[in-house]
Amino acid sequence: MAETEASRSRDLDKLLLRRGNLVGPRFEPGTELRDDLQTYARVLVVGAGGLGCELLKDLALSGFRNLDVIDMDRIEVTNLNRQFLFRLEDVGKPKAEVAAKRVMERISGANIVPHFCRIEDKEIDFYNDFNIIALGLDSLEARSYINNVACSFLEYDSDDNPREETIKPMVDGGTEGFKGHARVILPGITPCFECTIWLFPPQVKFPLCTLAETPRTAAHCIEYAHLIKWNEVHGGTAFDPDNPKHMKWVYDEAVKRAELFGIPGVTYSLTQGVVKNIIPAIASTNAIISAACALETLKIATECSKTMSNYLTYNGSEGLHTKVAEFERDKDCLVCGPGVLIELDPSITLQKFMDLLEEHPKLRLSKASVTHQGKNLYMQAPPVLEEMTRPNLSLPVFDLMGKLSKDVVHVNGMTSKNDQKVSCLRKLRLVFKGVDGVTDMDTAGGA
Amino acid sequence: MAEPTVKYDRQLRIWGDQGQAALEKSSICLLNCGPTGSETLKNLVLGGVGSITVVDGSKVEVGDLGNNFMVDEASLGQSKAKCVCSFLQELNDAVKAKFVEEYPETLIETNPSFFSQFTLVVATQLVENSMIKLDRICREANVMLVFARSYGLTGFVRISLKEHTVIESKPDHFLDDLRLNNPWPELKRFAEDFDLNVQDPVAHKHIPYVVILVKMADEWAKSHGGRLPSTREEKKEFKELLKAGMVAPDEDNYKEAIDASFKVFAPKGISSDLQQILNDSSAEVDSSSSDFWVLVAALKEFIANEGGGEVPLEGSIPDMTSSTEQYVNLQNIYQAKAEADFLVMERLVRSTLKKIGSDPNRIPRATIKSFCKNARKLKVCRYRQIEDEFNSPNIPELQKFLTDEDYSLAVGIYILVRAVDRFVANYNSFPGQFDSAMDEDIPRLKSTAISLLNDLGCNGATLAEDLINEMCRFGAAELHAVAALVGGIASQEVIKLITRQFVPMSGTFIFNGIDHKSQLLSL
Ligand SMILES: [Zn+2]
Numbered sequence: 001m002a003e004t005e006a007s008r009s010r011d012l013d014k015l016l017l018r019r020g021n022l023v024g025p026r027f028e029p030g031t032e033l034r035d036d037l038q039t040y041a042r043v044l045v046v047g048a049g050g051l052g053c054e055l056l057k058d059l060a061l062s063g064f065r066n067l068d069v070i071d072m073d074r075i076e077v078t079n080l081n082r083q084f085l086f087r088l089e090d091v092g093k094p095k096a097e098v099a100a101k102r103v104m105e106r107i108s109g110a111n112i113v114p115h116f117c118r119i120e121d122k123e124i125d126f127y128n129d130f131n132i133i134a135l136g137l138d139s140l141e142a143r144s145y146i147n148n149v150a151c152s153f154l155e156y157d158s159d160d161n162p163r164e165e166t167i168k169p170m171v172d173g174g175t176e177g178f179k180g181h182a183r184v185i186l187p188g189i190t191p192c193f194e195c196t197i198w199l200f201p202p203q204v205k206f207p208l209c210t211l212a213e214t215p216r217t218a219a220h221c222i223e224y225a226h227l228i229k230w231n232e233v234h235g236g237t238a239f240d241p242d243n244p245k246h247m248k249w250v251y252d253e254a255v256k257r258a259e260l261f262g263i264p265g266v267t268y269s270l271t272q273g274v275v276k277n278i279i280p281a282i283a284s285t286n287a288i289i290s291a292a293c294a295l296e297t298l299k300i301a302t303e304c305s306k307t308m309s310n311y312l313t314y315n316g317s318e319g320l321h322t323k324v325a326e327f328e329r330d331k332d333c334l335v336c337g338p339g340v341l342i343e344l345d346p347s348i349t350l351q352k353f354m355d356l357l358e359e360h361p362k363l364r365l366s367k368a369s370v371t372h373q374g375k376n377l378y379m380q381a382p383p384v385l386e387e388m389t390r391p392n393l394s395l396p397v398f399d400l401m402g403k404l405s406k407d408v409v410h411v412n413g414m415t416s417k418n419d420q421k422v423s424c425l426r427k428l429r430l431v432f433k434g435v436d437g438v439t440d441m442d443t444a445g446g447a
Numbered sequence: 448m449a450e451p452t453v454k455y456d457r458q459l460r461i462w463g464d465q466g467q468a469a470l471e472k473s474s475i476c477l478l479n480c481g482p483t484g485s486e487t488l489k490n491l492v493l494g495g496v497g498s499i500t501v502v503d504g505s506k507v508e509v510g511d512l513g514n515n516f517m518v519d520e521a522s523l524g525q526s527k528a529k530c531v532c533s534f535l536q537e538l539n540d541a542v543k544a545k546f547v548e549e550y551p552e553t554l555i556e557t558n559p560s561f562f563s564q565f566t567l568v569v570a571t572q573l574v575e576n577s578m579i580k581l582d583r584i585c586r587e588a589n590v591m592l593v594f595a596r597s598y599g600l601t602g603f604v605r606i607s608l609k610e611h612t613v614i615e616s617k618p619d620h621f622l623d624d625l626r627l628n629n630p631w632p633e634l635k636r637f638a639e640d641f642d643l644n645v646q647d648p649v650a651h652k653h654i655p656y657v658v659i660l661v662k663m664a665d666e667w668a669k670s671h672g673g674r675l676p677s678t679r680e681e682k683k684e685f686k687e688l689l690k691a692g693m694v695a696p697d698e699d700n701y702k703e704a705i706d707a708s709f710k711v712f713a714p715k716g717i718s719s720d721l722q723q724i725l726n727d728s729s730a731e732v733d734s735s736s737s738d739f740w741v742l743v744a745a746l747k748e749f750i751a752n753e754g755g756g757e758v759p760l761e762g763s764i765p766d767m768t769s770s771t772e773q774y775v776n777l778q779n780i781y782q783a784k785a786e787a788d789f790l791v792m793e794r795l796v797r798s799t800l801k802k803i804g805s806d807p808n809r810i811p812r813a814t815i816k817s818f819c820k821n822a823r824k825l826k827v828c829r830y831r832q833i834e835d836e837f838n839s840p841n842i843p844e845l846q847k848f849l850t851d852e853d854y855s856l857a858v859g860i861y862i863l864v865r866a867v868d869r870f871v872a873n874y875n876s877f878p879g880q881f882d883s884a885m886d887e888d889i890p891r892l893k894s895t896a897i898s899l900l901n902d903l904g905c906n907g908a909t910l911a912e913d914l915i916n917e918m919c920r921f922g923a924a925e926l927h928a929v930a931a932l933v934g935g936i937a938s939q940e941v942i943k944l945i946t947r948q949f950v951p952m953s954g955t956f957i958f959n960g961i962d963h964k965s966q967l968l969s970l
Contacts, residue, residue: 007508007509007510008509008510008512008513009513010509010510010513010514010924011510011513011514011924011925011926011927012513012514012924012926013924014599014879014920014921014922014924015599015600015920015921015924015926018879018882018885018920018922019920020916020917020920021912021913021914021916021917021920022913022914022917022961054931057516057927057931058927058928058931061482061513061514061515061516061927061928062926062927062928077450077453077454078453078454078456078457080454080493080539081454081455081456081457081458081493081494081495082457082458082493084489084493084538087537105519106516106519107512107516107519108512108519108520177461178461178939178949214653214769214770214771214774215771216766216767216769216771216774216775217766220766261771261775262771262775263771263775269456269459269460272456273460278456278457278460279457280457280458280460280461281457281458282457282458282461282490282494282942283489283490283493283494283938284490284494284935284936284938284939284942285935285939286935287486287489287490287931287932287934287935287938288931288932288935288936288939290931291928291929291931291932291935292932292963294928294931295600295928295929295932295960298928305600305960305961306961306962307962308962308963309962312963315619316936316939316940316943316949316952317617317618317619317949317950318616318618318619318949318950319950319951319952319953319967320936320939320940320952320956320967322963322965324962324963324964
């Protein structure tokens with residue numbers, strides 16, 4: 001058995017069993033490293049689409065055995081040009097389940113647990129069970145969600161240095177046509193998704209008046225049918241992009257409008273593309289980006305080589321360009337940053353606390369609204385909420401926060417930047433003086 | 448069987464029906480089906496190439512199960528080519544999948560004519576000697592060739608063919624062809640019908656920016672001896688004039704005009720890239736010239752005569768603030784000019800063909816039309832013969848890479864992979880292939896690399912010791928993730944070559960999986 005296993009990892013062994021020169025500081029080559037990787041390392045693959053299928057294969061052939069995969073989608077015919085774990089007869093089945101089954105069929109020893117559900121359906125703690133999270137997603141919202149979850153595990157020490165054992169590494173890939181990116185996110189060390197949110201510019205939408213009054217392009221005609229005409233005619237029925245009858249109706253209406261205005265170019269394919277915001281996707285780019293992510297996952301787990309620092313872009317449309325950029329963390333990031341540390345006396349009222357924020361040299365924050373764990377402690381607007389939360393102003397913050405010795409609050413308010421008033425959201429770490437011991441004793445007593 | 452237009456929808460949006468048809472007509476040969484080869488082919492089979500032929504003489508071993516998804520336990524002891532081929536067939540029943548159980552080296556030596564049946568050969572994990580021979584064979588037979596190799600955490604991809612010409616290069620960002628610096632009479636006349644001082648505010652904010660700029664440029668030229676703004680001050684002044692023309696702060700058409708004013712300042716005529724293509728000796732055509740070069744010869748005539756220094760107009764305009772009617776009218780002005788230019792070009796192409804004694808209808812209208820539309824974006828890629836590069840690389844470039852920090856790892860990988868092949872020729876094993884020989888292999892690889900550098904004419908050049916050690920550590924390992932990446936890039940390049948769309952890479956792509964600072968080296 002041991003003999004067989006050893007020769008099965010013939011190639012990987014060169015990397016994991018031999019000393020290296022260009023490796024991470026804690027690389028300890030040997031059979032133990034290989035066995036630990038197989039036995040203990042757990043990786044979650046988020047998404048079982050073009051990137052996810054590749055990631056599962058790549059990770060299962062890179063020494064990882066314990067993998068989970070989460071995806072809420074079912075297999076469609078348009079997936080088959082790149083999502084190589086799926087066959088025509090699989091159409092309609094859950095992606096996560098089929099993908100896990102196919103990889104396990106081919107790679108003995110691989111143990112892949114599928115989760116056919118939305119990422120929001122899982123408890124936060126589910127995500128904490130994994131050593132590394134690999135993201136193969138095509139949406140900004142999903143990336144942002146997982147990023148928030150992974151960063152929520154991050155804790156800082158009193159010197160504002162991240163506690164290493166609370167860092168949940170992520171690798172993230174994305175593709176569009178011949179282009180893609182792969183990145184490594186070590187919350188607290190390298191920029192998180194939110195730190196570099198500017199890399200994902202918001203999608204441009206057509207002004208409604210253009211659609212209604214001065215259409216000029218085929219896309220304008222399609223969006224008119226989709227966003228305006230549909231509601232006029234079908235009032236109560238919501239438009240369903242996956243319903244072929246709905247799509248056909250939008251197409252026919254777009255054609256009529258285009259003819260009316262003498263605009264060329266409306267096709268059924270374009271209609272689908274515009275309405276569903278379809279991103280073109282091919283097998284090769286997904287393979288390239290996933291492989292880069294899988295390689296970095298292996299490096300994070302074993303330190304068997306230097307790591308990519310920290311954002312790789314690939315563009316294969318005009319020649320071939322790859323570039324690694326070292327992006328910097330946003331020190332004030334609300335998601336991965338430590339927040340501004342504020343020590344408070346437990347008797348301080350919310351009103352007094354808000355006065356403090358106005359005088360605080362790092363904040364100078366006026367007109368504050370304060371939330372704690374999603375609960376509104378005080379809201380400036382709307383008037384109903386202001387009235388509801390006004391009584392809290394005279395209560396101690398310590399009591400309002402459930403008598404925790406320390407926790408994070410978010411504050412939304414106004415501050416000055418270059419002599420201009422701007423609104424801003426800040427993460428604050430509140431520590432209450434002289435209550436730390438009490439809580440510890442309480443816990444000890446309870447246990 | 449699934450409706451192909453649905454199955455391929457996401458890629459048809461990239462390379463269209465024509466690109467897909469080219470893929471479906473192609474026959475691809477793969478040499479060696481380890482993970483690098485298997486992963487390359489996987490991406491091509493999914494995309495729907497016509498046929499694949501997998502050539503590999505080896506049997507599946509236990510070690511293969513750890514790095515290749517296309518083989519499994521049931522494959523042990525069987526022909527690797529057969530097993531990989533049957534798995535690939537599962538991915539797409541529209542592809543004809545065949546295999547040949549034979550070592551590529553043997554075919555190269557004994558049956559060179561075997562390769563002439565293919566559109567393209569993907570040669571993976573070949574050592575230098577075989578690469579050189581195969582390259583000669585494929586060039587002779589006009590078969591496209593792509594090399595791919597994974598080696599530990601490194602690898603390379605190299606295209607080899609005499610010449611690849613691209614009409615549809617589809618660049619990401621390319622300036623639209625509005626001719627605001629050189630408007631033709633119909634466009635000027637169209638602009639004249641507009642009054643920039645119109646009293647109706649709705650009409651004023653719907654004047655297309657193209658019209659605003661044509662009129663303002665015309666006015667400027669009249670007061671500046673026929674010249675357009677060229678100095679920084681003049682450009683600034685021109686923009687101020689535009690700003691002064693606004694009657695309300697929310698006039699998007701004027702904002703667009705200010706943003707696009709650089710199109711007025713741009714120099715007239717063609718780019719230096721295109722000039723280089725026109726100057727190419729291949730543009731002196733004869734009966735053996737390809738369609739592309741005949742078209743270039745016609746284009747040269749067009750630019751010198753009817754075009755007045757410009758290429759045929761592309762004919763499309765970007766979206767801009769405008770009423771529908773004016774936008775459609777403007778579009779028609781551009782399209783009419785493009786159509787007129789196309790008709791001239793068609794005549795020139797036919798007469799050129801006649802002149803060289805070829806069938807005047809040899810080139811279809813659709814090709815000429817596409818050529819006209821893309822005339823500013825033509826690309827010609829040429830690749831050095833492997834043997835030439837290996838024997839006499841571009842020394843100044845090589846010296847530059849060796850001393851440039853950004854390139855040092857990549858060029859080190861390039862030299863060391865070649866040194867590895869010399870090592871094999873001398874010692875009958877790869878450096879670090881066996882644990883027992885590690886200690887002696889490291890100095891041996893080092894001296895092999897140094898002598899290679901000397902032979903290339905880089906006396907005194909050194910390579911990082913760390914990298915030499917790492918190359919020995921890799922011991923010819925073919926890691927799956929590296930193979931998937933290198934194979935992914937190889938397949939991407941194959942698609943560009945076959946569809947004749949987009950621009951294939953130039954030089955040798957060196958994959959650096961250590962810190963991902965990969966580079967292209969043109970040597
Ligand atoms: Zn952050």
